[in-house]
């Protein structure tokens with residue numbers, strides 16, 4: 001058994017769009033041949049929210065103006 005699960009981002013109307021940004025993510029996106037694959041980087045409990053780090057550029061433009069709501073940033 002291993003914890004890595006891959007979700008094809010092209011299925012379900014681009015699944016990756018429903019994954020929220022976090023600075024302490026449990027997934028990471030990998031782009032392979034133009035498709036986004038989401039790999040779990042730690043074990044995820046059923047019902048647990050999937051998150052990944054959107055990256056600095058996206059963060060500065062789209063998240064920073066509203067404030068980051070991720071676990072790491074709200075736990076201050």
Ligand SMILES: [Zn+2]
Pocket residue numbers: 022023068069070071072073
């Ligand atoms: Zn954050």
